[in-house]
Amino acid sequence: MIFIVYVVFPIGQSILMSFYQWDGIGEKVFIGFGNYLELGEDPQFWTSLVNNILWLLFYMLAVPLGLGIALFLNQEVLGIRAVKSLFFFPFVISQVIIGIVFSWFYDPSYGLLQDILALVNIDPLPILADEGLVTYGIIAAGLWPQVAYTMILFLTGLNNISPDQIEAARMDGAKGWxxxxxxxIPQLRPATFIAIVVTVVGALRSFDLVASMTAGGPYGSSSVLAYFMYEQAIFNYRMGYGAAIATVLFLIMLIYIAFFLWRMLKDERG
Incomplete structure (x- = not known):
């Protein structure tokens, strides 16, 4: 019942609102699929959609990277707990703080990245001011805490692996790859599925970093659907149009997660 009230009902209400023209104050005007037709002709929507696809593609790197770090940390050696805490640290930091830190890191005047590039004789790169680089720069900032999150999930999964199966495999000569x-990996399937789901959700709700690092700039080139929705609904008073963007975002998330769920169920049945 709580799930229906706080999740299902708001989703349905948002989808219903997408068929109206509404400024959030006055009367709602039913326009059918008008908002969706306008989205198809809005170049800023397509820029945001392409950026979200890039987020989805590159954010999935967090899953294998998190697994690799978890395998490295899942050993009993002196000082490994201190090392684990260092890898865990990015996950507990606010996304806004991460955005500010990476903005300093990328700064073409005094950023640490520019000092590193100077060591190999590369001119300063204004990453957050370059329309072709800005999205990749923000994605790199987002990957830092996301890798830490997936690492925690895989560490939990590794702790639940049956030691008897490991010993039996070693007796049969299994090692390494x-x-x-x-x-x-087969015993990590539940952790892998959760890691994929939270990574997809994280990629599609990539609002905080975009808002804190570029506010969608330069010239809207780094905007994503979540920020575009916020911009239209809050600043332009177009609640119905913002709801249409939110519906598209929800459908992308639903299709993406359903695909991975289908693949996992298919592999298990096989």
């Missing part, structure tokens, strides 16, 4: 592929 064969141990990882046939014994470890």
């Amino acid at each position: 064969s141990m990882l592929r046939y014994i470890v």
